[in-house]
Amino acid sequence: MSRVSQAEAWRRVRSVLEMSDLVLEVIDSRDPVETRNKRVEELLNKLGKPLIIVINKADLVPIEVLKEWKEYLGREHPTVFISAKNRLGTRKLIVSIKQHAPRLPVRVSVVGYPNVGKSTIINYLKGRHVAETSPVPGWTIGEQVVRAKQWLIVIDTPGVIPPEEVRDEALLIIKGAIxxxxxxxxxxxxxxxxxxxxxxxxxxxxxxxxxxxxxxxxxxxxxxxxxxxxxxxxxxxxxxxxxxxxxxxxxxxxxxxxxxxxxxxx
Ligand SMILES: Nc1nc2c(ncn2[C@@H]2O[C@H](COP(=O)(O)OP(=O)(O)OP(=O)(O)O)[C@@H](O)[C@H]2O)c(=O)[nH]1
Ligand SMILES: [Mg+2]
Structure with a gap:
């Protein structure tokens, strides 16, 4: 993964964020710290865009622990936990999007590290398979705009990895990036x-x-x-x-x- 292509990837992320009304940052419930992307959050803060943290793969972690993370991360941003694969908690996600949407119809982009489940979430929101998903990290290559509901436009994005972190391959594995x-x-x-x-x-x-x-x-x-x-x-x-x-x-x-x-x- 070259630094140049990462810089280009970040420029694209920025332009997607700029055209969004609301952003879902998807993280992996198994390792919320390592799969949270501070750089995306800082950028959103600068752009003044609202953010919902989506703790995905909740099927892999006990519910008491998920509740603690929701409470903890919820002090900074609205947070929901879901299992996109098993369709658990996904109603709450829809309610939360509606609640935090600055306008309707709303444009919502879905960002996060590779393999956290962004495309799976989009498919759920749409109600059928429109975004390709795969256990191979880095599957989604370009942005994809999907009209999920009459009031909801979602944008699938490729997973992003900050260039400064490209060196530690073990951490990149945890971030699903390799x-x-x-x-x-x-x-x-x-x-x-x-x-x-x-x-x-x-x-x-x-x-x-x-x-x-x-x-x-x-x-x-x-x-x-x-x-x-x-x-x-x-x-x-x-x-x-x-x-x-x-x-x-x-x-x-x-x-x-x-x-x-x-x-x-x-
Ligand atoms: N256990 C579990 N696996 C999930 C869940 N959601 C998605 N996955 C799996 O995680 C893998 C990656 O899902 P994708 O939706 O392709 O992830 P992505 O974030 O779009 O990945 P990139 O396009 O590579 O950035 C797939 O094998 C999914 O089946 C979940 O809630 N629980
Ligand atoms: Mg994808």
């Missing part, structure tokens, strides 16, 4: 991801694979063996094992959560 098969070396980011998952959910690997190990490299070995990801001669293909773990995170098959106040500035 297709692991495109990584030159997926092992190091997978190791970092494993450490993060374990720190918040010690049972994650036992729950998913029925195996565990203290050491992330050893864990990758075990996962590779269990999945039959072997090289000629019977050694484990660590690269493929790393990709499998990253993919399971992207698919929500490996998961964790934490409460507000636990890390950083959350």
């Amino acid at each position: 297709d692991p098969t495109k990584l030159e070396d997926p092992v190091l980011p997978a190791v970092k991801l494993i450490m993060r998952i374990k720190s918040f959910n010690p049972k994650a690997f036992m729950d998913r694979y029925g195996i565990d190990a203290e050491d992330p490299m050893e864990l990758l070995e075990l996962v590779g063996r269990k999945r039959g990801l072997l090289l000629k001669g019977g050694k484990v293909n660590i690269r493929e094992a790393a990709i499998a773990v990253i993919r399971d995170w992207i698919l929500g098959k490996l998961t964790y959560y934490y409460r507000p106040g636990v890390i950083g500035n959350a």
Whole structure:
């Protein structure tokens, strides 16, 4: 991902925000801090545009924790949690859009990191499949304007990643920003991801694979063996094992959560 293309992507985001009356910022309930995009929020603030934070993939996190995040993030911006995939809480989203719309019909853009579920939300709002969705991060390429309802125009956008964060591949995976098969070396980011998952959910690997190990490299070995990801001669293909773990995170098959106040500035 080149810096130039990111700069271009940001220019496009800005122009979409400028033509919106209201913005939905979609974040992943598993990691609200890392999937919240401060740069988008600052820009919106400058432009004076109202924002609703949509905590998506709520099916992956216990409801008490989601309520804590809603309360916490709600101090700054109206916040709803939903599972776009399972269509839970989506009525509340519609009510919230109506409530915060400065005018009707309203133009609402949907922004956030790749893979957080922006296109899935648009399909829900429309009531049928109009925006392509995929577990491959970076799926939506151009903006797409959809007349979802008589009073609601929604704009799907490609996921954005601040250029200054392009270096830490493990964080980019958590932000859903990387297709692991495109990584030159997926092992190091997978190791970092494993450490993060374990720190918040010690049972994650036992729950998913029925195996565990203290050491992330050893864990990758075990996962590779269990999945039959072997090289000629019977050694484990660590690269493929790393990709499998990253993919399971992207698919929500490996998961964790934490409460507000636990890390950083959350
Ligand atoms: N578990 C779970 N998965 C979801 C939910 N919403 C979307 N997904 C899945 O997340 C993946 C990404 O969804 P998209 O709607 O394509 O995400 P996007 O934000 O448009 O992604 P880009 O276009 O790559 O920026 C897909 O595999 C969806 O099925 C949800 O509420 N829960
Ligand atoms: Mg999309």
